[in-house]
Amino acid sequence: MSMKVTVRQVDSVTVVDVSGRITLGEGCTQLRELIREQIAKGNKKVLLNLADVTYIDSSGIGELVSAYTAVSNQSGQLKLLNLTKKVHDLLQITKLYTVFDIHNDEVKAISSFEKV
């Protein structure tokens, strides 16, 4: 199963619903281009909803880091929502859990952007 993304706007936050596999190749490229597009549009508050991500590999993790850095470099914020156990465990193992702002509730996640 390849990766699919749906973008929706909730207040000033761009919510990206990601499903499928974030792996080397198509998945990573698609995510990179999407983040680039959002930055170009001036959308600097990005919430990646990973609830339906079935698989992520080391390249996919790298792509999340790349997205985080790209948005942060534009004085924006990228946060993660609804990690599956697999993704959660991988972020723990790689110590990236300390880097990302991670949420389990979309409403709370969106309001956390507003506080900035």
Added chain:
Amino acid sequence: MTSESSIVEVTLESDLKNVEAAEEIVRRVTATAGFDEESQQQVEMAVHESMINAIWHGNKNDASKIVWLRLEVFNDRLEVRVRDQGEGFDVTGIPDPRSQTNLLKVSGRGIFLIRTFVDEFRVEHHAGLGTEVTLVKRMEQARSLK
């Protein structure tokens, strides 16, 4: 307990699409061998990363080159070998991706994840033949004594 083993061996083209084929084989073999779900996923991930390394880094995504995958199930462990036709790499020089200086790097986590998810990880390069990685995942004591 016997010393018999069962072997699954496939040769795959260097195409990223074949990574999923390898994962499917690993899922079937580890489930049949009796690994618990977490161990199955760990082996699957380690093989996924090894296949990516073989296709992308070893064979440089050259579809005319092949990747050889071999899984051998023993009573107490699974041994997986992945061989490419590349120049090999030095595992001793790979930095820790969890250190502060490397934490925000985009790449460099593949070998770390393999090492995390299997009990043994070896790399051998044979001049003119390619690079072979061996992954060993041991079964839990209770399972291996059955």
